[in-house]
Each structure stands twice: as structure tokens, then as C-alpha cells.
Amino acid sequence: MALHPHETGDRSTEPLHLRPQLDRAGETGEVPRFRLASRGMPPATAYQVVHDELLLDGSARLNLATFVTTYMDREGEMLMAECAAKNMIDKDEYPQTAEIEKRCVNMLADLWHASSDERATGCSTTGSSEACMLGGLALARRWRHRRQAAGLPADRPNLVMGANVQVCWEKFCRYWDVEPRLVPVGPGATCLTPDAAAAHCDDSTVGVVAVLGSTYDGAYEPVAAIAGALDALAAGGGPDVPLHVDGASGGFVAPFLDPDLEWDFRLPRVQSINASGHKFGLVYPGVGWVVWRDAAALPEELVFTVDYLGGAMPTFALNFSRPGAQVVAQYYNFLRLGHEGYRRVQQECRDTAAWLADRIEGLGPFALVSRGDGIPALAFRIAAPEPGFTVYDVSDGLRAHGWLVPAYAMPPGLDDMAVLRVVVRNGFSRDLAGKLLDSLGTVVDKLRGGSQSQPDGRSGFHH
């Protein structure tokens, strides 16, 4: 999480400003902002103080930057509230929550075509970042075992991936001393390509990561072709390199919208897959999943069994205590939507993304980098000839209309290109997409010095 400095000096004694209604009898007194107050306040007062402060947060549904779920049914929310106190690690106290986690892992293994000849194994995590760390750790350990068994040095492992990977993979490499071998992207491809992936592998490569739904533009990497290039590398006497699929978003999209696309355990080279339950799994933040194709893909020494909480259950996780609510909510969604429900939700998102892409293109100053035909996210840049403003100006302009649409440079190799990205999530209706388009048109007019500009040159704020 964000790192925060310790406030000292004058700031350390700065008080919170309480509205007079919240301190009617003067019983609350001065409440320091950065220090624990000597005494507390009534729950209703504390609630209101925190509630008021949170008004400054944005409106999550208008945040088109995030992949993370911002809408759930009331019943799903109720279950989450009911399970807020359940600790996921406490399998003995909450055996049904553990049973529900098991069912979810089974459903995902099945959705990702785990074979009944193998014994797929998986677990829930806090999100895809933790799931990727676990997937990466398993790859690194297996590589080390292979090297040690062959009497070879095992001190300089590397992981091959596109320069477009999400930051969690660079984190994994830095935290566990693995060389991140980032394959540059380029004008022809915004993602990892099969030949480049194979060309970057050597005897010290613990694995290749293919991303199903690139964070930068939503495109699916060609997982089957990458697997094919790695098969050919091994068949030609080169290293036999396993593949992990980072399906943070696509793991919950492709099974429903692209059932014929082979990217999962149908490909023998794919050893493990992660996905975020809290992205297109449609659960509020705090849940991810990782599944290995076979128990053999998960080295035993990474699995811990503890009995402090009663009972004994093998676990693989970076943390210990974790809320059970999100896992329960995932199961609720699986029951509530079923296969057809997920398909309809994701299809609606993809259709809205395509609709938006066509119209954004029609506005004139933009060129589409992706149109939402991977995961439902579209990225667009300023088209030539340059209209005299940047994507950063457009992002700022949209903020004044209440929309959060990020602008950023593409990864190394393409970093002279800056894009805007819109993630179409469950709950971002066609109506809202139409409103976004209206705002975008207004912003473009204003940036071009058109008729919609405010007379004093400042933008008005629209909620």
C-alpha cells in the first residue's frame, strides 16, 4: 500500500474540524488528526465524522480507470457484511467458508479445462498480485529443483515476460531476486510475441508469463502461439520452459466470450493460471485465485500446515489472516449468475466497449489502439495530424465532468505513445457510455477552442 511519512512538528497536533452538530455537548473535545485521541466519541459521531470525510472520495462507478468491481447485487453485499468477521485462515471455526473456497477452486479449474487425468490444485488469494507471486514462486522453486538435481548452479534465475506486464511481476522479481527479462513491445505488437518470448529464454529461465488481457490496452497475448514457440524450443534441444498465464482479467472473460480460444490447461505447457475475482469475477476488492494444473506443479515445501487455530489444512499464501467475505461473495456470484449469467454480463461489457470504440473513432482526433475485443477495455491515442492537445489534457478535461479516464505512456518500446484507457465493467451501462461520449465531445470541442468553452476559459464542474 501507499507509504506514509510520520507527521511531526505542527502537523502532529493538527486537530480534526468537527461540525458543531457532532460535538453538541462539547463532550468530544479536540480530536487530533494524526494522533490517537485520549478519549473516544459516541459511535454515531465517529460514524458521521468518517462518513463526511469519505465524501471526498470519487464516485467509483464513474471511475473508468479501474478493472476492479464497483457494483454488486444487494444480496451479495449482504453476504459480505454477514461474513465480515470470518477469517479465511480459520478453517476449523469456519468449515463452510473453507468448503465454499474449495468449490470455487473446483469451478475455476473446470472452467479453465483442468484435466481429470491430473489433479489441479488451487487457492484463493487477496488478488492477482498475491496469486502471481505464488505462481512465480512455484516456477522458481521447480526450476531450482531441476537445476540442483542436474548438479547445476541455481543462483541466477530469470523470468521472461512482455514489457507490458503489470507491476506485480516486477515486484515478484525484485522481492525474490529473480531477473525480470522484459521483452520490449514495439509498433507492430503491444504485447509479448511468440518468437520474442522463446528467443529470450535460456537455461536459467524459470518460466514465461503470458497475459490474458494486458493492463495497458486489454489485448489478449497469443498464449497458444507462445506455448507453441516454447514447445518448438524444447523440441529443438533448447530449455523446456513452463508457462504461467496471468489471466487477472481475461481468466473471467475468455471462458465465457471466447470458448474456442485455447489459452488455459488445454495447452499442456500452461502450468498455472491466476485471475482476480475482484475484476471480471464481479466481486468487490479483496479476492484472487490461482490454480496449478497438477499438484506436481506446486513444490511441497511451499505448502504450510498449521494447527494453531484447530484442525489442520495445507495452505499456500503470503499472509495468514484474511477476510472470508470476498470468497463467499465469489460463490454467491457463481450461484447467482451461472455460466450464462457471466456470459451475458461480459458480453454486454464487450458490446459497450465496441460501441464506444466506434464512436470515439468517429469524434476525429483519436485513433483506437484497442477496441475491447480482448477484455472489455479500449485504449486510444491522439491521431495525426496532432490537434494541439494531448491525452493528458483530455483526461484532465474529463475529470471536470466527474469521469476518471487515465492517460499514460505505453510500455518500453512504445513509450513515445500516450493513450487514454476506458475499462468497461459490469454496471457501466450503454446510457453511461453515451454520457461519457457526450463529455468527451465537449472536452474535445473546448480543447479545440470550439463553441462549448466557458467564456472565462475555465471549465465548469458537472456531477
Ligand SMILES: Cc1ncc(COP(=O)(O)O)c(C=O)c1O
Ligand atoms: C494483467 C494483470 N495482472 C495482475 C494484476 C494485479 O491484480 P490485483 O489488482 O488483483 O492484485 C493486474 C491488475 O490490474 C493486471 O491487470
